[in-house]
Structures are given as C-alpha cells and as structure tokens.
Amino acid sequence: MKQRIGIRLLVVLGILGGLLLGLDRLFPVPPAPQYSPLVLAQDGTVLHAYLNPTQKWRMKTELREITPVLRRAIIEKEDRWFRWHFGVNPLALVQAAGRNVFGTGRTTGASTITMQVARLLEPKERTFGNKLLEMARATQLEAHHSKDEILQLYLNLVPYGGNVEGVKSAALLYFQQTPDYLSLAQTVTLAIIPNRPRGLVLGKNNAAVRRERNRWLRRFRAAKLFPKQDIADALLEPLEVQRHAAPTLAPHLSRRLVRQYPHAAIIRSSLQRAKQSKAEDLTRNYVRRLRELGISQAAVLVVNNRTRRVEAYVGSADFRDFRGQGQNDGITAVRSPGSTLKPFLYALALDRGLVTPKLLLPDVPTNFQGYRPENFDKNCNGEVTLERALAYSLNIPAVRVLQDLGVPTFTEQLQRAGFRSVARNRARLGLSSILGGCGASLEELTGLYATLANGGRYGPLGLTVNIHAGASPPGPLSEKGEGELEASRLSSSKKLKASSPSPFSERGLGGEAPGRGLGVALVSPAAAFLVTDILSQLTRPDLPLGAASSTRLPKIAWKTGTSYGRRDAWSIGYNRDYTIGVWVGNFSGQGSPALTGSDVATPLLFDLFNTLAYNSPNDWFAPPAALDFRLVCAESGRVPGENCPNQVIDYFLPSVSSGQRCQHQREVLVSADGSFTYCRACAPAAGFRRELYPNLLPEVAAYKESQGLPYRRLPPHNPQCQRVRGGPERAPSITSPTANTEYVLNAREQPQLLLSCTTDSEVRQVYWYVNDQFLRAAAATERVFFRPGPGPLKISCADDHGRNTDVLVTVSEL
The missing domain is CATH 2.60.40.10 (Immunoglobulins)
Structure with a gap:
C-alpha cells in the first residue's frame, strides 16, 4: 500500500514537474532590458554614455558596483526576507491581505524584490490577476537566477524620475560617481527615491529628499544596520545636487566601439581617462589659435609602446563643431601621408643592404621613367647622405631608393603593416607612393611608427581590454549577456574577421594588445634603431621655430609630412614609452598656405609629449648587437678604395650592407698637354699621363654643369679615336x-x-x-x-x- 502511494506521489510530482517545465518553455523568462551603451576607461570610469534604444538612461550596474552598504540598505528597506523566500513571501502576503481586508494599517501589495523585478520587466495594470502572474514570474526568476543576479536586475530597473532608470544612471547623472564610490548618505538617498520617483526629485525637491533620507537613516540606526558614527556623519551631510549631463569623453572612439559591439552594454576601452581629457583639451585649444589661418581640425592618437594600447583617441578638435565637420573621425580618415612613409622605406633599404647612413645619394632633377619629383623647397643639393636626405625629408633621393628597392616590395610591407588603402590599390601604386601618392590614415601611420619604436615588430593596437575571445554566449536574461562577454562573443565571430591585417584589427580591438617582442617583424631592430637615431637629430629644417632654444623640447624621434596642395599636415613621434600621431587640416580637404607638418603639426606633438609623457623615464634606444661600425669614404659613403683619403665612421649591418668599394674617382689617360683623353684602344705608347677625375653619375654632372658649380670636368676624348666606347x-x-x-x-x-x-x-x-x-x-x-x-x-x-x-x-x- 505504501509502495503504491509512493509511486502515485512520484507520478504526480513528475506530471507537475513536466507541467512546470512546459510552462517555463512556453512562457520563457522575459528578455534582458535594453541598456544604455557605456564606454569605460581602462580604470573602469565612464568615458561616454548613450541613451538606450527607448531613449532612457538605463546604465548597467555591475555586480562589483553593488556595495555591501547599498545591498543592506535596499534589502532592509524593500524586502528583509529576500535571502530566504522563493520569490514570494507567504507571511507578507497574509499580513497584507489582513490589512487590506480589515482596513488596518497601510494598504500594501506585499511585493518582494523579485516580484518588483517581474513587474519592471513586464509592466502591467495593477489588478488581482496580474498580481498572480507577477508572483508566478517571480518564482520563475528565482529558478533561473541567483539572488545576486535578481538584486542586480532590480537595481538596473528601478525608476528615478523622467527617463532615468537604475542606480548607476542616477549616481552618474546626479552625483557624477559610480555606485561603488558613493557615501553612505548618497547611497541611502538613491535607495529611497524609487518608491516615490515623482515626489522625490533630485535637483528640484532636495529638501524633501534630505528629510526622507534622514528618516531612513534613523530607522537604519535603530536596526543597527550601520555603525552609529557613520550614520551620524551621514545625517550631517548636505544634499545639494543637480542633474548633470552624461559623460561625453572620447566621442569618436566611443561611437566606433558601440557600432562594432552593438549588443554590448559595457565596453571597457584601453583609454586612460586623464590622458584622454588632456589630449582633448590641448587639441581643442590649439586648433582655436589656427582658425585665423584657415585651419579648423586636428586629430591625435596616443599609443603606449610597451602594451600597444591606445591611451588617447581624439578624432577631431570638437565633436560638436558641425560647421567644421567635427563628427568626422580624423583617426580613421584616409588622407595623403606626405613624407611620413620615408623612415619605413629607408629602414627596408637598410635591411636589404642597399644603403647605409653615410651613403651619398643623388639629389638632382631626375626623370624616373616619366615621373619627375621635386623637393619641397624646389631646390636640389647635388649629392646628400642618406641621413641628411631623411632628416631634411628630401623627395628625389627617396624616390631613387624606392626605385632600387622596388615598389612591390615596399607596398607589400605596408600591407603587412595594415595599410588597407595600399592593400586595395597595390597594383596601381608607383614611385609617387613614397611622396603621398597612396592613402593612409593616422591610425595606420601611428601603428607603423610604434613598430619602429618596438624594434621593427608590428602588432595590432589595442582599443579594448578584458574582452576575451571564445567566451560562450549566456542565456537570454543573464546580465553577462548584455555586457563584456557579449562583446567577446562578437569579437570572435566570423563576421568580424578581416581578410588583411590592420593596426586596429578585430583581434586588437577584441582583447589585450600584444606586449613588446610579439608581432610580425617588418624591419630588423638594427634598421629601426638607425632610422630612430636619424629622426631624433635636432639639426633639421622641420624643427619648429624657436623650439631648439626651448627647455620643454622632448627627447623624441619624429617625422613630419605635408600633402600636395598643403591639405594635410602630419607629425608623428615616439620615445621608448609612447608613440603620438598628429594630423592637422580641414575635413573638407581645403588647403592652407600655413599648413605644413613642421609649422602646425609638430608644435602640438611637442605639447602632447611634454604634457602626457613628462614623467617618462629618461632612457633612450640602445644600438642592437647586430650593428657595427666601419670606415667609409666621405665622398661616397662606400668602403674606401685606393683613392679615398677622407674617411668617416659609419654604421653598417655585417653580412647585409653592401661591401662595394668606392669609385668616386677614376683613373684616366690624358694627353701630355691635358687637352684630351685616351681610351685603351687609342692610347699611344708614350706621351700621356695618368690622372684621377671625379666619377660622377651623368645626372649629377649635368646638374653641376647647369648650375655652374665647379668640378673637375673630364677633357674630351681623342678626336682621332674611331672606336665607339661604352655600351x-x-x-x-x-x-x-x-x-x-x-x-x-x-x-x-x-x-x-x-x-x-x-x-x-x-x-x-x-x-x-x-x-x-x-x-x-x-x-x-x-x-x-x-x-x-x-x-x-x-x-x-x-x-x-x-x-x-x-x-x-x-x-x-x-
């Protein structure tokens, strides 16, 4: 008999369990609320907040932000038995029913915190039937979520008047702090308002709010909820608050990240709040001084070289400047890079043994198969060393080196460095690409210079932290589902994978930036050091006027660039700790006579380094072990030959740099009177002498001749010689x-x-x-x-x- 009763009981329980399971699946837990997207700084402070799709300020309160003080105050005030009931408090229901039926005491609905969450998730008219549904939902919520998750949902949904919902929204908009930084008085203030959001309005009814706050503080003292001294201090705390605007730092990056992670409620960026604020202020104030010159915009990117994280991101001088198109993002805009790619070109040529710092390069008018580049100042120097060609940003030597290196080799390395426009247009690029003939963005150029600062190793720059690929998607109501783990799910999806690498690749945006030593080797540490050594010299024309005498001149390596028509001014610099990229110009593309990298971009670069990196260690790059010294001829920069009395010391890469002997002079057979020369075929048996003459390239000789520059010219050849010489x-x-x-x-x-x-x-x-x-x-x-x-x-x-x-x-x- 007992056995039959037990079996029947199990069958009934099974049927009941199946029925509940079926109802749970038929009427699933309501979806998670739509939060206001938040972009955080690296330290967790809020940089930028957006209204949610329903135009409400509903900022997600994370579990770590629910302090013990807030937890105890809410539970004591709203639901003392919250930790013990299953969503519905039977004793509270009986008490409420008695009061409501017999009219004794205050009429209540005996709502628990869980029941309030159910009502906030699915607002309905207050009727007896809806109350039953509310209790059923509360039980369902308890079955799906922990008590902490239910409390978190409650604190994210409670109303604070107008379009403000949730404790975090109220804390930021009224106290300009996140909930975990509030005082006891401020915490209790936010705990009491949700029951009377229309009567207790912060900023309008502060006196009434303060009286109600102090009444509850005394009740908490009687309940011994908090130490007496803490409550005494809280009772004395004034309440003078007003509604503040939501945080709006880093608007361009925030918009970019929110678009990339559309389902994430919280995105923790890599930005440093103090650096971002300083960079925005410096850029805005600097551009104000340039407006009279017809220059309205600038963009700044600050990268930490040791972590490859972006710590400041300024897309324009003023996001709200509609006339100047301030909502355009100057970090991602593709512009002509001017001369900013020259350091990378010379580093590649150094690695292939084509050049060394002291090697002399022709700087004369040259026709490169129909392409005739000119130097920025329209002048030529005859012959210059590579280090002078780079320090003075000469165009003609750079084009010659690119011709020797090969455009495909150069553009292939730029593609590996994440230059998207170069990758799309490689087949059409030519020698002009080194002078700005290819498109590039500030993010790509800054990433390239960070590569030089990192010993030639490229890696994607990080824009976010604590978003790890591979996290499994949570359930429909999980608070994690609308936060950082949701962003990580998106970052690991196939939809976000790019076909070519980028300095801001999805891999870099989706997690920790790679540290120093990781990444792809684009140039050797030796080549990167040699270029850095040249770019850190102060004897150069692009040093801003008066900067050499300034005590605030930072120790950096930097390079400027100016695009054709003076439409874009660039200045990008780095030391061991930071790489900073600056672009100045107009988003309309309009040029300005004053718009040059040295005159308008470098002063801002120096200000940024002096402000953001003033406490950087005063150490500098050391020469790698792979580098060595050798004597070279001062007239050519090559290994000395038989006729090289003037020699200088030069860096070189053993087993890589060319060992070609100097031939800046050649031996010539000259007639006794010096009137003409002989070749081997027509030289007489006697009556001639041997002399040394400059062995100039034809274009260098032609340039000296056209400019009237003195040089020892070779006499004409023997007119009696009938042999055609030379191929x-x-x-x-x-x-x-x-x-x-x-x-x-x-x-x-x-x-x-x-x-x-x-x-x-x-x-x-x-x-x-x-x-x-x-x-x-x-x-x-x-x-x-x-x-x-x-x-x-x-x-x-x-x-x-x-x-x-x-x-x-x-x-x-x-």
Whole structure:
C-alpha cells in the first residue's frame, strides 16, 4: 500500500514537474532590458554614455558596483526576507491581505524584490490577476537566477524620475560617481527615491529628499544596520545636487566601439581617462589659435609602446563643431601621408643592404621613367647622405631608393603593416607612393611608427581590454549577456574577421594588445634603431621655430609630412614609452598656405609629449648587437678604395650592407698637354699621363654643369679615336620629352617642345633627330626647343661617341 502511494506521489510530482517545465518553455523568462551603451576607461570610469534604444538612461550596474552598504540598505528597506523566500513571501502576503481586508494599517501589495523585478520587466495594470502572474514570474526568476543576479536586475530597473532608470544612471547623472564610490548618505538617498520617483526629485525637491533620507537613516540606526558614527556623519551631510549631463569623453572612439559591439552594454576601452581629457583639451585649444589661418581640425592618437594600447583617441578638435565637420573621425580618415612613409622605406633599404647612413645619394632633377619629383623647397643639393636626405625629408633621393628597392616590395610591407588603402590599390601604386601618392590614415601611420619604436615588430593596437575571445554566449536574461562577454562573443565571430591585417584589427580591438617582442617583424631592430637615431637629430629644417632654444623640447624621434596642395599636415613621434600621431587640416580637404607638418603639426606633438609623457623615464634606444661600425669614404659613403683619403665612421649591418668599394674617382689617360683623353684602344705608347677625375653619375654632372658649380670636368676624348666606347647603358638619357606620353599643345600659342638629356661627363656634344631627320647639334647640357607638328614623333639623341637613345611620343593640337 505504501509502495503504491509512493509511486502515485512520484507520478504526480513528475506530471507537475513536466507541467512546470512546459510552462517555463512556453512562457520563457522575459528578455534582458535594453541598456544604455557605456564606454569605460581602462580604470573602469565612464568615458561616454548613450541613451538606450527607448531613449532612457538605463546604465548597467555591475555586480562589483553593488556595495555591501547599498545591498543592506535596499534589502532592509524593500524586502528583509529576500535571502530566504522563493520569490514570494507567504507571511507578507497574509499580513497584507489582513490589512487590506480589515482596513488596518497601510494598504500594501506585499511585493518582494523579485516580484518588483517581474513587474519592471513586464509592466502591467495593477489588478488581482496580474498580481498572480507577477508572483508566478517571480518564482520563475528565482529558478533561473541567483539572488545576486535578481538584486542586480532590480537595481538596473528601478525608476528615478523622467527617463532615468537604475542606480548607476542616477549616481552618474546626479552625483557624477559610480555606485561603488558613493557615501553612505548618497547611497541611502538613491535607495529611497524609487518608491516615490515623482515626489522625490533630485535637483528640484532636495529638501524633501534630505528629510526622507534622514528618516531612513534613523530607522537604519535603530536596526543597527550601520555603525552609529557613520550614520551620524551621514545625517550631517548636505544634499545639494543637480542633474548633470552624461559623460561625453572620447566621442569618436566611443561611437566606433558601440557600432562594432552593438549588443554590448559595457565596453571597457584601453583609454586612460586623464590622458584622454588632456589630449582633448590641448587639441581643442590649439586648433582655436589656427582658425585665423584657415585651419579648423586636428586629430591625435596616443599609443603606449610597451602594451600597444591606445591611451588617447581624439578624432577631431570638437565633436560638436558641425560647421567644421567635427563628427568626422580624423583617426580613421584616409588622407595623403606626405613624407611620413620615408623612415619605413629607408629602414627596408637598410635591411636589404642597399644603403647605409653615410651613403651619398643623388639629389638632382631626375626623370624616373616619366615621373619627375621635386623637393619641397624646389631646390636640389647635388649629392646628400642618406641621413641628411631623411632628416631634411628630401623627395628625389627617396624616390631613387624606392626605385632600387622596388615598389612591390615596399607596398607589400605596408600591407603587412595594415595599410588597407595600399592593400586595395597595390597594383596601381608607383614611385609617387613614397611622396603621398597612396592613402593612409593616422591610425595606420601611428601603428607603423610604434613598430619602429618596438624594434621593427608590428602588432595590432589595442582599443579594448578584458574582452576575451571564445567566451560562450549566456542565456537570454543573464546580465553577462548584455555586457563584456557579449562583446567577446562578437569579437570572435566570423563576421568580424578581416581578410588583411590592420593596426586596429578585430583581434586588437577584441582583447589585450600584444606586449613588446610579439608581432610580425617588418624591419630588423638594427634598421629601426638607425632610422630612430636619424629622426631624433635636432639639426633639421622641420624643427619648429624657436623650439631648439626651448627647455620643454622632448627627447623624441619624429617625422613630419605635408600633402600636395598643403591639405594635410602630419607629425608623428615616439620615445621608448609612447608613440603620438598628429594630423592637422580641414575635413573638407581645403588647403592652407600655413599648413605644413613642421609649422602646425609638430608644435602640438611637442605639447602632447611634454604634457602626457613628462614623467617618462629618461632612457633612450640602445644600438642592437647586430650593428657595427666601419670606415667609409666621405665622398661616397662606400668602403674606401685606393683613392679615398677622407674617411668617416659609419654604421653598417655585417653580412647585409653592401661591401662595394668606392669609385668616386677614376683613373684616366690624358694627353701630355691635358687637352684630351685616351681610351685603351687609342692610347699611344708614350706621351700621356695618368690622372684621377671625379666619377660622377651623368645626372649629377649635368646638374653641376647647369648650375655652374665647379668640378673637375673630364677633357674630351681623342678626336682621332674611331672606336665607339661604352655600351647602351652609357648612352644619353633623354629627360624631356617623356617616353610614351601624349602632349596636347595649343596651336594658337605657337608652343614648343623641350629637348634635354643627361650624358657621361666626357660627352661634349649631342645630336638631336626628329623622326630620323637631323634637327640640330647642341652642347650636352643645352636645352633645345622646337615646334613639332601633330602626330607620332620619334625623338633621338646621339652623343659624340656614337651612342644613341630613342623615345616615342604623340603630339596633339587643340
């Protein structure tokens, strides 16, 4: 008999359990509330807050922010038996029913904290039937969540008047603190308002709120809830509060992160609040002084080199400046980088043994297969060392080095460094890419310079912390589901994976930034050090006026850049601890005569370093063990040959740097009177002498000749010699017109076409032909003009040694 009763009881319990389970699935727990997206600083303080989709301030209170004081005050006031009941307090129901039926005492609904959560999640008219549903939901909530999670939900949903909901929203908007930083008096103030959100309005009824606060403080003292002295102090605390605006620091980064993590209620960024605030103030005040020059915007990015985290992110001078398009993000905007890529180019060339710091590079007007770059000041220097070419940001030597290195090699490394525009347009990029002919953003350039500061190793920059990939998604009502773990789920999804790396790749945004020593090696530590050593020199033209005499000049390596038309000014610098990138200009693309990297971007860069990194350790980069010294010829920068009396010390990379011997002078057979030279084929048995002459490149010799610069010129060759000397590589090089180019001429203006060339130093005369018809003879450096007819033209140039060069062009008339 007892056995049958037990079986029946189990069957009944099973049916009841199945029924409850079915009801639970049929009527699932209500979805989590929609929170106001919050972007936090690295220390957890709120940088920026947004209204939630229903236009309410409902900021998520995290479990760690629910202090024991707040917990005890809420439970004592709202539901003393919260820890013991299952969502409904039967004793409170009986007491409430008695009071309501017999009219004794205050009429109540005996709502527990859990029942209030159920009502706040699903607001309904207060009827007896809805009260029963509320109790059922409360029981369901208790089955799905812990007491701490239910209390957290309650504190996130309680009303504080108007569109303010939740303890954290009230704490930030009225006390400008998160709940875990409030005093006892402030905590009790927030605990008493939800029951009377319309009557107790902070900022309007402060006196009434204070009286009600003190009444509850005395009740808590009677209940011995808090120490007597703490309550005594709280009773004396004044209440002079008003509604404040929500935090709005780092608006550009906050908008970017909220868009990237649309379901995250809380995103902890990598920013340092103090650095962000200082950077915004410095940028805003600095740009105010530039407005009279027609310059309205600037952007700043500050990176911690040791962690590769972004610690300040200023997308524009003023986010609210609609006239200046302040809501544009200057960090991600793709602009012409000007000369800012030159350090990376020279580092790559150093690693491939093409150059060393003291190597002399031609700095003369040069036609690179139709591309004729000019230096910024329109002047040339003849020949300069690599370190001077970089320190003075000369364009022509940089283009020559890029030609030697190869554009594909250069752009491939930029792609590895996360340059997205370069990756998309690699096939179309040419030699102009080193002078700003490729697009780049401030985030990409700053990441590249952080790579140099990190010994040549590239890694993605971090914008967030404490978001770890691989976290499993929680349930529908889990508070974690709307917070950081939800963001981590998104960051690990396939939707966010990029096909090419980026300095702000999803991997970098989604978690801890890699530390020093990790990442991809783009250049060697030796090459990075050599470039850094050059960029830290103070003898350079891009030093701001008066900066050399300033005691506030920071110890940094930096490089400036100015785009074509003076539309963009760049200055990016670094030391061991920080890399800071600065862009100044107009989002409209309008240029300004004053807009140069040295004049308007570098002063802000120096101010940022002096303000943000003033307490950085005063240590500097040390030469890597892979570097060594050697003597080189001062005239060429190469390993000394037989005729190199002037020598200097230069860095080099053993087994990498070129060991080519210097040939800046060559031995020539000269007639006794010095009037002409002999080649080996026509040299007489006697009556000549051996002399040393400069062995200049043809373009360098032509430049010296055109500028009237003194140099020892080679005498003409023996006129009796019948042998054509030298191969086609020593033939004249036609610099104008450009091969395979169409020239459109205005017939009414009687235009003329320029003919010019460069030749060996021994060439005295050249002969010009048009369509195989002789035009005229000219000196080797003479500029010849003629008026062509329309149609295809074959331009030929022969020198006095019989060597010939042809180019094909087309002429059209308007």
